[in-house]
Amino acid sequence: MSEMYNEKMKDINARLGIQDDLNIEKNRKLIFVYCPPKVGSTTLVSSLRLSASDKLTILHLHNEIMLKVLYNITDVTVNEIIQYNKQLGKQIYVVDIFRTPVEHKMSSLFENIDTFHFNTTVGDLKTYDIKKIITRFNNLFPHLAPSDHFKDKYGIVVPEKFDFERKYLLVEKDGVNYIKLRLKDSSYWRQILRNILHIDIFLVNDYETDSKAVKDVYTNFKNNYKIPNNLLENIKKSESLSYYLNDEERNTYIQSWQNKSINENHTPYTVDEYSLYNKISLENHHMSEIQTDHYMDCGCVCVACERKRRIVLEKIKRGEKTKERIIHEETKTEYIIEKVNTIKNKVMNKINILNKVKNNDKISKPRKIIKNNFITIHTTT
DSSP, X not given: OOHHHHHHHHHHHHHHTOOOOTTSHHHHEEEEEEOOSSSSHHHHHHHHHHHHTTTOEEEEESSHHHHHHHHOOOSOOHHHHHHHHHHTTOEEEEEEEEOOHHHHHHHHHHHSIIIIISOSOHHHHTTSOHHHHHHXXXXXXXXXXXXXXXXXXXXXXXXXXXXXXXXXXEEEETTEEEEEEEGGGGGGHHHHHHHHHSSOOOOOOOSOGGGSTTHHHHHHHHXXXXXXXXXXXXXXXXXXXXXXXXXXXXXXXXXXXXXXXXXXXXXXXXXXXXXXXXXXXXXXXXXXXXXXSOOSBOOOOSHHHHHHHHHHHHHHHTTOOOOOOBOHHHHHHXXXXXXXXHHHHHHHHHHHHHHHHHHHHHHHOOEEEEETTEEEEEOOO
């Protein structure tokens, strides 16, 4: 590697928050959760951060657009960053997640349905006839959530079959470990990650569409949606469905949607129509889809965030359900308030002690009485 390239990559690592001092444990092991949006990756990232921020460095990326928007990185790919850090001697894991196709498409639409697809507010969206949203979804159906990073982005030889017994895939190439999980197996992720990382990761649910502002519209949509026959036929032919689900799982899944299908066809947008739709929507929309504050745990390792992380993790270990978040500005404020209150309490305790001593002195201090040229000392009790 040339000196110029090294300097550029050092700068990129710095922007991403990747530290290169290998004497520190968390700098030696990097986890790139590099996958499409809306597959459960935020839950995985927050769980990793909450459980092992002192042992791992966790990066969450969907594509090079995120590098540009969040970190002003424009001339390097995610894969190049992965390979560079491997060459520095770090242990690298790259994680992708499979989500069943119809649900993945639904969640993808509702991720930015207000700002991008309808250019409106969630409040206004609630007044829309649900049929209008269903029609839009069907128009976009073939074009939503088509990517499989494990097969399309990593540049690895993919096994012929998914390992349904272990419930994950692990492929090593050039010293980098590539992992494929399934969202449907999230209840097993703790065990899977313990086997791979040798670290106990406690799982938390994070950033689910059902818990966001648009949840009422999303619930209404799911309750009313019936998949057109021709779109269901396309799902049946899906290569990813055949690869990531065994025969029983696949048949059960297809049957579940067969029960929610209608015997009519819908003609979705063509590739050209979808391209025009995207162009117009991008011109009209008023908010970036890339968000930085939607994690339960944003990964900051300052004193305040580490303190809050320990508190939240202990609650989770006890089986408590908590919506508390580790967000730097919030935890910093909490930390400052607690420190101020602690100082106030200490000061008040000292004042109380001094007042008590002072009062005791007044009660027990000897009085000198001069009588007949003799000094008599009286004490009061």
